Amino acid sequence: MTIDVVVSMRVFTAVVDAGSFTGAADKLDLSRGMATRYVAQLEEHLGVRLLQRTTRKLSLTEAGVDYYERAIQVLTMIAEAESSVAQEASVPRGILRVSSSNAFGARHLGLAITEYLRQYPGVQVDVTLNDRVVDLVEEGFDVAIRVATKIDPGLVARKLASSRLVVCASPGYLKKYGTPKVPEDLVNHHCLTYAYVSSPNEWRFRREGVEQKILVSGSLSGNSGDILRSAAVEGLGVTLQPDFLIYETLRERKLVRVLSDWETDDLAVFAVYPNRKFLPPKVRSFIDFLVERFGPEPYWNIESGSS
Incomplete structure (x- = not known):
């Protein structure tokens, strides 16, 4: 028995x-x-x-x-x-391995992680920055911070904050070459393109439900948003960048937003992790911390009326 x-x-x-x-x-x-x-x-x-x-x-x-x-x-x-x-x-502890893009990680995760570790001294964070999509399970990451329009099916993700793409150029460039009034005008401008998207030279715009796809060209394409932003500040051309990367540059008027009355692709900042079940406290607390820090209205938000 x-x-x-x-x-x-x-x-x-x-x-x-x-x-x-x-x-x-x-x-x-x-x-x-x-x-x-x-x-x-x-x-x-x-x-x-x-x-x-x-x-x-x-x-x-x-x-x-x-x-x-x-x-x-x-x-x-x-x-x-x-x-x-x-x-x-129930107590966050242990090594937390985090992956993020260079642009978002360097600009926003550094201070966030510092503040997180002050609250959770039992955690040690190992952060890796690169612009490729990592395999969380294969490479042993607990969580990845990704900026995208959507997350592929099959991945577990939580939205941390919103972002938007902004078309901008330096005041000097616009004075020299003129300000684009409609998306079609970009065909005649030097455009700086981000290489880590499916169609770098295709910029999409919407107005009143109608979408336009504009094929742009220029002398610089790269996988670093920071390089493209710096080139734009120096007057090399027009660039399409997420607001979390250029919000300070816009506020300092080193770059000026153009075509602000046209909609561009909305982005979101996601925390992606391998498994929803039995989420370790170190992962759950980190994601909750980032949600509170970045959302619901992130500090990098550019008002739609900005120019």
């Missing part, structure tokens, strides 16, 4: 403590018959009688006294182990 020894121990010690099967059954939310059955099965399993039963009272046998003392020790150890594991599972 197979029995649950730990449960039977709990019932047995509860019977002893209560002085009756009825009292133990009430404490454990069992029927009196079920409590009696657990103790009987435990005695049969051990091959000894633990309790002397009379119509008036229960008393422990010699074997019962010894088993009760040992059972209390075992149950205490189990309770302590469960409490320790539960506490461990």
